[in-house]
Amino acid sequence: MISRRSFLAGAGAAGAAVGLGACASSPAAGPNVVSYWGLGAADVDKDNQVIDAFKKTDAGKNAEIYVDQVPSSGVADMSQIITAVRGGTAPDVWWMDRFNGVQNASIGLLEPIDPLIEKYEDVSPEEFKSQWIQFAIDELTYDGTLYGLPSTTDARGLLYNEDVLKDAGVDLGLFDWTKHVITWDELGEACEKIVKIDKKGNYERFGFAPWLSEGWPYTWGFGLDAQAYDNKTSTVTLDSPEWESVYKLYADWAEMYPYASVDAFFATYQPPNAPPSQTAMFSGRLGVDTTGPWQISANEKYAPKLPLKYTYLPVAKEGDPTYTWSGGQCLVIPKGANITKTLWEFMKFYAGYGGQSIVVPQFGNLPTNIKAIQEKKYNPKAEIFRKMLPNSTSRPPLPVGSAMWDTLTRTKSSVALGSSTAKQAVESNQQLIAPKMELFPGYKMPDTYGKPSPIDSK
Amino acid sequence: MSVTDTVGPTAGPPRTINAGGQSAPPPPPRRSRGLNVGQRRKLRTGLLFISPWIIGVLIFIIYPVVYSIALSFTRYSGMEAPTWVGIQNYVTAFTDPMVGKAASNTIFYAIIAVPLGLLIALALAIAMNQNVREVAWYRTIFYAPSLIPAFAMSFIFIVFLNPQFGVFNQVLNLFGGANVNLLGDPTGVKIAIILMAQLGAGNAALIFLAGLRNIPKTIYEAARVDGASPLRQFFAITFPLLSPVLLFNLITGISGSLQVFTEAFIVTNGTGDPDAGALFYMMYLYKNAFGFAELGYASALAVILFLVGLALALLVYWLSRRFVNYDVEAG
Numbered sequence: 001m002i003s004r005r006s007f008l009a010g011a012g013a014a015g016a017a018v019g020l021g022a023c024a025s026s027p028a029a030g031p032n033v034v035s036y037w038g039l040g041a042a043d044v045d046k047d048n049q050v051i052d053a054f055k056k057t058d059a060g061k062n063a064e065i066y067v068d069q070v071p072s073s074g075v076a077d078m079s080q081i082i083t084a085v086r087g088g089t090a091p092d093v094w095w096m097d098r099f100n101g102v103q104n105a106s107i108g109l110l111e112p113i114d115p116l117i118e119k120y121e122d123v124s125p126e127e128f129k130s131q132w133i134q135f136a137i138d139e140l141t142y143d144g145t146l147y148g149l150p151s152t153t154d155a156r157g158l159l160y161n162e163d164v165l166k167d168a169g170v171d172l173g174l175f176d177w178t179k180h181v182i183t184w185d186e187l188g189e190a191c192e193k194i195v196k197i198d199k200k201g202n203y204e205r206f207g208f209a210p211w212l213s214e215g216w217p218y219t220w221g222f223g224l225d226a227q228a229y230d231n232k233t234s235t236v237t238l239d240s241p242e243w244e245s246v247y248k249l250y251a252d253w254a255e256m257y258p259y260a261s262v263d264a265f266f267a268t269y270q271p272p273n274a275p276p277s278q279t280a281m282f283s284g285r286l287g288v289d290t291t292g293p294w295q296i297s298a299n300e301k302y303a304p305k306l307p308l309k310y311t312y313l314p315v316a317k318e319g320d321p322t323y324t325w326s327g328g329q330c331l332v333i334p335k336g337a338n339i340t341k342t343l344w345e346f347m348k349f350y351a352g353y354g355g356q357s358i359v360v361p362q363f364g365n366l367p368t369n370i371k372a373i374q375e376k377k378y379n380p381k382a383e384i385f386r387k388m389l390p391n392s393t394s395r396p397p398l399p400v401g402s403a404m405w406d407t408l409t410r411t412k413s414s415v416a417l418g419s420s421t422a423k424q425a426v427e428s429n430q431q432l433i434a435p436k437m438e439l440f441p442g443y444k445m446p447d448t449y450g451k452p453s454p455i456d457s458k
Numbered sequence: 459m460s461v462t463d464t465v466g467p468t469a470g471p472p473r474t475i476n477a478g479g480q481s482a483p484p485p486p487p488r489r490s491r492g493l494n495v496g497q498r499r500k501l502r503t504g505l506l507f508i509s510p511w512i513i514g515v516l517i518f519i520i521y522p523v524v525y526s527i528a529l530s531f532t533r534y535s536g537m538e539a540p541t542w543v544g545i546q547n548y549v550t551a552f553t554d555p556m557v558g559k560a561a562s563n564t565i566f567y568a569i570i571a572v573p574l575g576l577l578i579a580l581a582l583a584i585a586m587n588q589n590v591r592e593v594a595w596y597r598t599i600f601y602a603p604s605l606i607p608a609f610a611m612s613f614i615f616i617v618f619l620n621p622q623f624g625v626f627n628q629v630l631n632l633f634g635g636a637n638v639n640l641l642g643d644p645t646g647v648k649i650a651i652i653l654m655a656q657l658g659a660g661n662a663a664l665i666f667l668a669g670l671r672n673i674p675k676t677i678y679e680a681a682r683v684d685g686a687s688p689l690r691q692f693f694a695i696t697f698p699l700l701s702p703v704l705l706f707n708l709i710t711g712i713s714g715s716l717q718v719f720t721e722a723f724i725v726t727n728g729t730g731d732p733d734a735g736a737l738f739y740m741m742y743l744y745k746n747a748f749g750f751a752e753l754g755y756a757s758a759l760a761v762i763l764f765l766v767g768l769a770l771a772l773l774v775y776w777l778s779r780r781f782v783n784y785d786v787e788a789g
Contacts, residue, residue, distance in 0.1 A: 077728070079748040082536045107535030107751045201636040202621075263642030263732075268622035335537065403750045406729075413732040417644065420733075432556065436750075439533070 029338040030064070034346050037081075037091040038067045046362055050355045057354075059345035078104065085109060085334050092337040093347050098139050098150060098330040099395055099405075105142035106399035106440070111333040113146040120344050131352065134453035136368040138446040139394040140330055149351035150368035152360055153328035154292040155388040156214050158182070158314070162307035164205065164287040168193040177311040177384050181322055184249075184314045187288070188256075194287040195257075203265040206280070208288040210253050211416045212266065215290045217408040218395050220246045223313060223323040228396045228404060229437075231445050236437045238404075239430035247422035250415045259416040277302040293382040296364035300381075310384050324385075326392045328368065353377075373455055393450050399443065400436040407432050523764075530758035535751040547758035557759065559734050560742040563648060567738065568715035571652045575711055576704065579659040583666030597667075604660030612724035615654050616641070641725055644735025651721045651736060662707045669703030670696070701782040709771050716767050719744065739763060 038047040047067050054060035068091060070080050078100070084090040096104070104110050117125045129137050129146060136150035160175050170190040174182050191207025198204050210220060221228075226242035229235070237243075269280040280286035282303045290313070299308045312322045331347050333339065349355050356367040357377040364379050366386055372378075378386065398404060411425035420428070437443070493501065505512070530547055532540035551557050586597045606614070619626050621637035630638065640646035673696065681691050697704075719740040722730065730737030730745075743763070747756035 077748050078536075078751060082748070082751075086536065103751065108537040109535075109751075200631075200634070259732075260638070260643065261636075264621040264637045264639040267620060267639035267642055268637065271616060271620055400750070406745065406749065409729065410731055410734050410737075414734075417733050419644065428555065432554075435550070 032062045034065045035091045037094045054349045090334040101140040102142045102397040105147040110147045135393045138449045148330040148332035151329045152365040153326045155324040155385040159291045160288045175311045187314045236434040239426045243426045247415045247425045254416045293385040324388045526757045530761045532754045534754040560739045564739040572711040579662035582663035587670045601660035603657040608720040644733045647736045669700045698783040
């Protein structure tokens with residue numbers, strides 16, 4: 001029989017082993033050691049390809065890079081990174097949604113990049129930053145200082161299923177971006193032809209609704225010249241007539257296609273948290289959707305035989321300029337990181353031409369590195385989105401970006417549901433966000449924000 | 459020979475009765491402060507045994523609560539040093555329309571989910587208390603859904619409510635109606651979450667069951683002899699004698715309903731939409747803390763929730779004096 005002393009000794013040893021085991025996964029900090037919170041478990045192979053390529057360079061030959069995958073419950077949820085930074089277990093470099101750059105910089109979560117450029121590079125920060133497309137740099141600039149290096153980007157357009165359009169008798173020429181930019185009226189008429197309703201009143205096939213998928217208020221706001229922030233007066237302008245027209249667009253379409261019926265259609269054929277292969281577009285039930293180039297890889301993987309094509313977002317009338325907006329990712333250094341030359345070289349490689357050339361084509365996204373764009377280091381099917389880039393821009397880089405996004409999105413569903421009018425929605429948006437922005441008096445976005453980002457032809 | 463007779467918890471110090479039945483002279487009054495060596499040793503041993511709990515409460519409950527109260531008077535992002543803003547966060551909370559929306563959603567949930575949960579739990583407990591041979595199986599079956607984690611239950615409900623393939627709509631279709639997406643409607647999504655919560659009624663049912671089994675059978679036998687019907691027995695015996703258990707389940711139910719989060723977070727992908735219909739108070743608090751990096755404001759919301767919960771608990775205790783019967787415990 002085991003004695004009390006043996007039992008206590010054994011229990012103590014087991015406890016110590018468990019405790020030590022829990023600590024064992026943390027790499028010891030060193031000049032060549034980099035800990036990295038990567039793309040996510042599904043894309044770890046892409047991270048590894050970049051790391052392997054980096055290790056073959058002179059700067060990376062002695063590097064030890066440890067990749068961790070940290071699940072997130074949403075792009076705006078910072079609980080994991082804040083906890084890690086406060087707990088002293090933050091990574092040295094983190095793959096982050098670029099939209100959060102300014103907000104995270106404003107709360108002191110990120111290390112500035114400018115001092116590293118000055119320390120390790122032979123060129124001025126301005127010249128160094130010119131390697132990336134301007135709007136991506138702007139999205140990471142807070143109070144004139146850069147807080148990360150941009151990696152991938154994207155743009156928004158319409159995805160359509162030629163089979164569905166042909167079956168409905170829609171003129172495919174309207175959707176051919178090389179010849180024509182579709183107008184809202186033309187899109188509306190096409191959608192009327194596509195819709196099929198069963199005996200019980202359910203949509204069996206559906207055309208398009210502006211609140212679905214990437215039909216965010218920002219998406220249509222850029223086309224209707226709705227500005228969220230006035231840089232001259234440093235004020236929030238979410239209650240402008242232009243914003244009201246964005247919400248009126250939702251209300252008008254919801255009048256024709258009631259939100260509840262459209263929602264039931266989507267919940268049927270593309271329920272929340274459905275696998276990427278289960279979409280209304282892939283099952284031939286949806287004619288047109290708002291999406292971006294990231295969808296290309298899913299199209300190729302899950303519906304390679306479907307004639308899925310892209311076109312520009314709809315404009316008000318023939319001849320109006322096209323519009324879009326771009327999101328994407330970046331690499332940032334959280335506070336408390338072990339900042340070394342190896343870390344800087346790895347970050348520069350990953351976000352530079354070398355890393356983007358490896359990762360971007362596999363994602364179906366677009367590069368932010370000018371050289372990678374010029375050398376077409378992306379999926380050829382994303383060419384239309386590549387053409388959009390010079391006139392694209394990011395969402396406004398504001399320290400209240402998440403709250404603004406959240407509010408705009410919520411009121412989108414209010415208006416589509418009919419529980420508030422367009423005017424009430426914009427007033428509510430302004431009422432919620434303006435006080436938050438008042439905590440940053442005199443805040444200015446970069447002067448270049450919203451202006452074209454030229455890409456010279458090589 | 460003498461015996462010690464303790465009359466009750468409020469009866470004062472023990473009386474010493476001698477063999478002749480006469481009271482012995484009372485011992486000299488004990489000094490009000492200071493313990494003898496034996497008592498000190500026992501106190502030390504007792505404290506040592508409960509020290510893990512004391513340490514846990516101090517570190518994981520008292521410290522965060524006090525820290526949260528302090529943070530509620532600051533502007534704090536979680537990273538830089540907090541900045542004192544006085545009662546500004548509380549002023550903002552009472553003027554923020556989304557707090558009103560989140561609070562009304564939570565009240566809607568509590569008003570329906572708590573009484574419904576008590577009724578279902580009581581019904582389950584009565585079913586689990588039947589004198590049949592297979593009762594152990596029934597108890598297991600009734601309790602099993604409570605073992606499913608909230609996040610797993612949420613995914614099950616998403617499928618259950620699917621407009622085309624879900625059981626809910628299949629039943630509706632029998633009556634010829636169009637498919638509905640309950641999760642796409644601001645009121646429907648709240649009702650779905652209320653229904654989801656009822657699958658966890660097994661926990662409260664177990665507590666009711668313990669209360670039911672604590673009621674002496676002789677009372678029922680006497681009632682039957684007097685000709686009381688089963689319904690009369692329920693309202694005259696079962697319900698009054700279960701009232702302490704009901705009070706416990708009511709308070710824990712109210713507390714739980716004020717903190718509803720997981721199910722709403724999963725079925726709405728963390729948005730609380732459509733139209734903030736499932737934006738419960740805890741979700742809004744979480745969004746402010748970790749989405750908008752406003753931990754000071756989120757702490758103020760947490761303090762308000764704590765005070766509201768405390769006030770409701772005190773109100774229920776006060777009201778309970780009218781309906782709670784402690785005869786079983788006292789007997």
